[in-house]
Amino acid sequence: MSTALVKPVLYSYFRSSCSWRVRIALALKGIAYDQEPVNLLKDGGQQFSTEFQVVNPMQQVPALKIDGIILSQSLAIIQYLEETRPNPRLLPQDLKKRAQARMISDHIVSGIQPLQNLTFLKQVGGEKLEWAQRYITCGFKALERILQHTAGRYCIGDEVSMADLCLVPQVYNAERFKVDLAPYPTITRINKALLELEAFQVSHPCRQPDTPAELRA
Amino acid sequence: MSPFSLEPSFLAHSASLNLYAVFPLALALKGIAYDQEPVNLLKDGGQQFSTEFQVVNPMQQVPALKIDGIILSQSLAIIQYLEETRPNPRLLPQDLKKRAQARMISDHIVSGIQPLQNLTFLKQVGGEKLEWAQRYITCGFKALERILQHTAGRYCIGDEVSMADLCLVPQVYNAERFKVDLAPYPTITRINKALLELEAFQVSHPCRQPDTPAELRA
Numbered sequence: 001m002s003t004a005l006v007k008p009v010l011y012s013y014f015r016s017s018c019s020w021r022v023r024i025a026l027a028l029k030g031i032a033y034d035q036e037p038v039n040l041l042k043d044g045g046q047q048f049s050t051e052f053q054v055v056n057p058m059q060q061v062p063a064l065k066i067d068g069i070i071l072s073q074s075l076a077i078i079q080y081l082e083e084t085r086p087n088p089r090l091l092p093q094d095l096k097k098r099a100q101a102r103m104i105s106d107h108i109v110s111g112i113q114p115l116q117n118l119t120f121l122k123q124v125g126g127e128k129l130e131w132a133q134r135y136i137t138c139g140f141k142a143l144e145r146i147l148q149h150t151a152g153r154y155c156i157g158d159e160v161s162m163a164d165l166c167l168v169p170q171v172y173n174a175e176r177f178k179v180d181l182a183p184y185p186t187i188t189r190i191n192k193a194l195l196e197l198e199a200f201q202v203s204h205p206c207r208q209p210d211t212p213a214e215l216r217a
Numbered sequence: 218m219s220p221f222s223l224e225p226s227f228l229a230h231s232a233s234l235n236l237y238a239v240f241p242l243a244l245a246l247k248g249i250a251y252d253q254e255p256v257n258l259l260k261d262g263g264q265q266f267s268t269e270f271q272v273v274n275p276m277q278q279v280p281a282l283k284i285d286g287i288i289l290s291q292s293l294a295i296i297q298y299l300e301e302t303r304p305n306p307r308l309l310p311q312d313l314k315k316r317a318q319a320r321m322i323s324d325h326i327v328s329g330i331q332p333l334q335n336l337t338f339l340k341q342v343g344g345e346k347l348e349w350a351q352r353y354i355t356c357g358f359k360a361l362e363r364i365l366q367h368t369a370g371r372y373c374i375g376d377e378v379s380m381a382d383l384c385l386v387p388q389v390y391n392a393e394r395f396k397v398d399l400a401p402y403p404t405i406t407r408i409n410k411a412l413l414e415l416e417a418f419q420v421s422h423p424c425r426q427p428d429t430p431a432e433l434r435a
Binding site: 057059060067069071072073074075076077079080083084095098099103105106109111113114120123134142143145146148 | 289
């Protein structure tokens, strides 16, 4: 079968912020796909199963099977989608704004998320909440400052970009970890504006095939 | 700070201008000359928090690159800006799938390994620094070795140097500093060795700097 006729398959966990970023991108670009849930908690973490290792040697979600290859790492996936299915655009045309979009995305994806994700917090033991709050707070302080320079309606001016796809799931995590968001009015305002968009709603953790009943919207 | 300088400027902690940062490798490979501007993270309560620095770099982070009138931090954002504005020689494959793989490997190192063994993070960990660093590097290198067996030629992605290679070498350097046993990772080791034969990787190596102590000199 021609790979062009095969729907992409997204390996995802409902609550994984990395998976949510990719779900938003697929929704914004109107790309239909199938979802294969991978439960990060059950069975010692289904991402470590031998079956999934065949799919993704890196044993992580999200993974996207598309055009005959499998990709992991949300920003690598999103930029592949951007380069192969360019409309609507998710990176600004202006190269400096594009760099700022990547910088903000990287700041969240490398500077905040890894220091408050499940795998990491398991190692930390009893002080999970404090560690998560510390890294989110530290990261949000820097983020609030840069957004005051770059933001319009969204992170970079008035067009939705990859930075916005990273922001919303991170704010969701901040709320789960009871981080006080009052010091971050720009982050809060942008998050609210983005959540009004359909792509951010349909991809929300509360609306996924593997969302537990008690968390379902 | 020299706001009127037209040359790109590498902003880094003055006590670690020799740190093996990723994006200066891209400047070296693309033949882009640059100045170095030390920012002392310890003096005056941390110079990155000064109002002067805040104006030029709202994120108050180092290392950063001042270029074309803007300041960028985050290695991969910087490298891709250099790639898009100064495209030769290329650091991302032309083939879109290989390009995605280059980004995937870069992201894996820069998000999945580096943040969990850098100095700032290890300070928080306390007494078990070495164990934490080794754990995360080992875990990350296992996955990296597996993916490289699918993508690598002479370098991470086939036979052309890419952004993934720029991320690999500093991470292997850190692995060695933290005494991680590299025997289980023959592909990583082979690629690292091939890259270190290239001039751009040598000139920026911490063991070859003017003020490298004698016992650490290559």
